[in-house]
Amino acid sequence: MIAPALLDNLIKVLINLILATAAIIIVKRDVLSLVSTYSIQSLLLVFVASVLYMENANVMLLYLALLTLVSKAMIIPHFMERIQKKLNIKRDVEFHYLSPTSALFASVFIILVVYFFLFRILGELSLSNVFFLGATVGVSLTFMGMLIIFSRKQTITNIVGYLTMENGVLLFGLFLTELPLIIEALIVIDLIMLTLLATILAFGINSSIEEFHARLNPFKRFAAFKSRLLNNEGEDE
Amino acid sequence: MILSIYAIVGFVALLLILLCRSHRSMNALSTVHSLAYFTLALYTLLYVRLPSFYLQDRYFFIDHLGIYEALIAAVLFFFASVYSKGYVEGLINIGELDRGNLKLFYVAFNLLLISVTYSFFSNNLALFWIFAELTTVFSAVLIVTLNAKKNIGAALKYVFMASTSMLFSFIGLIFLFTLTEHALGAGTLNWDLLMLNAAQLSPTILLASFVFIFIGMAAKSGIVPFHAWLPTAYAKAPSAISAILSGSVSSVGVYGIIRAYAILHQTAAAGRISTLLIVFGLASIAVAAFSMLSQINLKKLIAFSSIENTGLMILGIGLGTPVALFWVLFHKLAHALTKAVLFFSGGIMHRQYGSMHAEEIKDALELQPLASWGLILGAAAIIGMPPFAIFVSKLFLLLQAAKLSPVLLFVVLALLLVAAGAFAMFLSRVFAQDGGNNNNKKIEKYIVPDGMTFSIVALIVIIFVLGIFFPQYLSDLLNNIVAELGIK
Numbered sequence: 106m107i108a109p110a111l112l113d114n115l116i117k118v119l120i121n122l123i124l125a126t127a128a129i130i131i132v133k134r135d136v137l138s139l140v141s142t143y144s145i146q147s148l149l150l151v152f153v154a155s156v157l158y159m160e161n162a163n164v165m166l167l168y169l170a171l172l173t174l175v176s177k178a179m180i181i182p183h184f185m186e187r188i189q190k191k192l193n194i195k196r197d198v199e200f201h202y203l204s205p206t207s208a209l210f211a212s213v214f215i216i217l218v219v220y221f222f223l224f225r226i227l228g229e230l231s232l233s234n235v236f237f238l239g240a241t242v243g244v245s246l247t248f249m250g251m252l253i254i255f256s257r258k259q260t261i262t263n264i265v266g267y268l269t270m271e272n273g274v275l276l277f278g279l280f281l282t283e284l285p286l287i288i289e290a291l292i293v294i295d296l297i298m299l300t301l302l303a304t305i306l307a308f309g310i311n312s313s314i315e316e317f318h319a320r321l322n323p324f325k326r327f328a329a330f331k332s333r334l335l336n337n338e339g340e341d342e
Numbered sequence: 343m344i345l346s347i348y349a350i351v352g353f354v355a356l357l358l359i360l361l362c363r364s365h366r367s368m369n370a371l372s373t374v375h376s377l378a379y380f381t382l383a384l385y386t387l388l389y390v391r392l393p394s395f396y397l398q399d400r401y402f403f404i405d406h407l408g409i410y411e412a413l414i415a416a417v418l419f420f421f422a423s424v425y426s427k428g429y430v431e432g433l434i435n436i437g438e439l440d441r442g443n444l445k446l447f448y449v450a451f452n453l454l455l456i457s458v459t460y461s462f463f464s465n466n467l468a469l470f471w472i473f474a475e476l477t478t479v480f481s482a483v484l485i486v487t488l489n490a491k492k493n494i495g496a497a498l499k500y501v502f503m504a505s506t507s508m509l510f511s512f513i514g515l516i517f518l519f520t521l522t523e524h525a526l527g528a529g530t531l532n533w534d535l536l537m538l539n540a541a542q543l544s545p546t547i548l549l550a551s552f553v554f555i556f557i558g559m560a561a562k563s564g565i566v567p568f569h570a571w572l573p574t575a576y577a578k579a580p581s582a583i584s585a586i587l588s589g590s591v592s593s594v595g596v597y598g599i600i601r602a603y604a605i606l607h608q609t610a611a612a613g614r615i616s617t618l619l620i621v622f623g624l625a626s627i628a629v630a631a632f633s634m635l636s637q638i639n640l641k642k643l644i645a646f647s648s649i650e651n652t653g654l655m656i657l658g659i660g661l662g663t664p665v666a667l668f669w670v671l672f673h674k675l676a677h678a679l680t681k682a683v684l685f686f687s688g689g690i691m692h693r694q695y696g697s698m699h700a701e702e703i704k705d706a707l708e709l710q711p712l713a714s715w716g717l718i719l720g721a722a723a724i725i726g727m728p729p730f731a732i733f734v735s736k737l738f739l740l741l742q743a744a745k746l747s748p749v750l751l752f753v754v755l756a757l758l759l760v761a762a763g764a765f766a767m768f769l770s771r772v773f774a775q776d777g778g779n780n781n782n783k784k785i786e787k788y789i790v791p792d793g794m795t796f797s798i799v800a801l802i803v804i805i806f807v808l809g810i811f812f813p814q815y816l817s818d819l820l821n822n823i824v825a826e827l828g829i830k
Contacts, residue, residue: 226550306482306501
């Protein structure tokens with residue numbers, strides 16, 4: 106059995122690392138490394154959930170960690186990388202209103218404001234230190250994600266911003282172990298659907314309408330698959 | 343029990359649509375599906391004791407507000423699917439929709455009906471949030487089934503704005519959950535429990551969570567300043583879908599605000615929430631009214647009018663009196679039906695002229711008398727002319743506003759007049775322009791299929807009847823809702 110104090114410290118370290126990944130996402134220009142930073146961020150989230158599980162022995166956290174690992178650290182980054190290769194966008198150099206440096210300063214400002222805001226609002230609830238840190242970083246991450254969406258032009262970068270927002274909310278949500286698993290799982294599935302849809306739409310912006318529909322429409326894909334299968338059988342004969 | 347029948351009907355409808363091949367049968371199934379939901383809602387209203395709860399943790403419930411909203415949605419989806427039969431076939435013929443995307447269209451259509459309905463039946467607010475997010479997914483899919491690149495941009499904007507804002511709503515829900523965990527011992531997001539225990543919860547944290555929840559709901563319903571996605575999405579969507587987006591999907595957001603407001607109304611934070619809602623409502627009406635003035639695209643004009651009407655509803659909720667809420671609820675119904683008339687008529691114009699621009703629509707009264715009268719009567723109804731239904735709700739909402747402050751009445755009235763003026767300008771421009779003899783011969787008359795005619799005529803009759811005759815039963819229902827929401 107590991108001492109609770111050590112686990113608490115571990116969670117604090119992980120949460121700070123998550124914050125660091127968000128900072129990297131804010132300044133990076135290279136799209137591919139944006140996606141891999143995001144997948145590291147998701148992996149850190151998985152670690153937080155696992156450490157929380159060691160503390161609480163709540164099986165739900167383990168399921169959530171697994172769900173996050175499969176969807177956010179593997180499937181979504183893989184999907185985005187494929188799309189990104191297809192679209193051949195290597196760098197997102199266009200920043201709308203903020204340069205990366207000022208965006209970083211803005212993030213520091215966000216974190217401070219969120220901290221004081223939460224301190225005033227949730228102060229009366231005598232929450233644990235770790236919970237409070239999780240809440241602060243979670244909410245800050247959400248706002249930092251929004252900052253990415255507003256300051257970048259490429260849709261694919263915007264999606265990474267949106268995903269960062271999601272991770273912020275999920276980090277915050279992890280500390281609510283009482284929320285029933287079925288609901289937490291549904292939320293994660295919901296978010297995955299939205300992300301996939303957004304990625305397909307982003308793909309559609311830069312490709313022809315036929316290619317887009319071929320990707321969007323599962324029935325068309327199914328039909329294409331069937332006809333390919335039939336054709337193969339024909340060749341065999 | 344009722345809820346399982348709802349689920350089974352929805353499941354069977356989806357399954358059959360997946361199996362069938364022709365457009366005709368997919369459309370017929372969608373019509374039957376919405377009709378079944380309508381019947382179920384009526385049956386529930388008449389024979390089931392409300393509120394009734396489902397599942398052991400009471401995740402779902404049906405109360406008067408939920409069933410009223412579900413009923414409106416079913417009516418709207420019914421008319422939209424009847425209208426779609428001819429309309430979608432037309433889209434295919436003209437090449438705007440691929441036959442291969444037909445199945446996707448109808449599957450998304452029915453999934454949207456299911457998720458909208460279930461969002462109204464969710465007692466657990468997190469569950470409500472999930473269904474609300476799903477409505478965004480399916481609406482976006484419906485927008486992009488058309489063969490136009492611009493639709494993808496519109497859908498992307500919609501998905502981004504709605505879902506990023508909804509993440510803030512979720513933060514609000516987490517606040518709420520943490521709060522109940524500390525105040526009541528066990529955390530809950532069940533609306534009935536929150537209502538019951540609202541008085542024991544800290545008003546400050548409740549206020550903070552409401553503000554967060556409000557952001558997402560405001561984006562879903564297109565309240566200024568979260569409305570940027572709405573005009574393009576409504577304008578690019580197929581007209582049958584625009585009607586649904588305006589009447590049902592954005593209604594989910596307003597519904598969420600009503601639920602959250604009801605909780606806050608029981609606490610000391612009620613006054614501040616009211617001010618917030620009135621400010622946002624007023625801003626929406628103002629921005630929408632002035633944007634309408636410069637519109638030359640018919641569908642965008644109608645879309646901005648949706649923002650204006652949602653603004654009026656938010657303002658009405660903010661007034662916080664039982665009478666105001668009563669008329670907000672009626673306005674929801676009247677607005678949904680009237681907007682459907684406008685979008686459906688606009689859809690015919692688009693088939694006829696291939697465009698929604700004012701200068702393209704020529705000799706409309708001659709070529710498309712039904713759509714022309716649909717637009718004229720629909721516009722008269724939406725700006726609040728008697729004898730249509732919206733006249734009544736606008737009148738009483740304005741009277742309630744006057745009670746709070748005469749200045750508010752004056753400002754709202756002036757803004758509503760601006761919006762009315764925008765409709766009048768647009769229509770007089772369209773119907774006054776002469777196509778000239780040369781052009782006239784080139785334009786081939788688009789024959790309106792019966793289903794489209796039926797939907798428009800039936801809806802006009804309904805909003806007319808609702809304007810001159812207010813059934814006692816409806817009034818009892820609305821009073822019940824207001825009482826259940828604890829607005830005193």
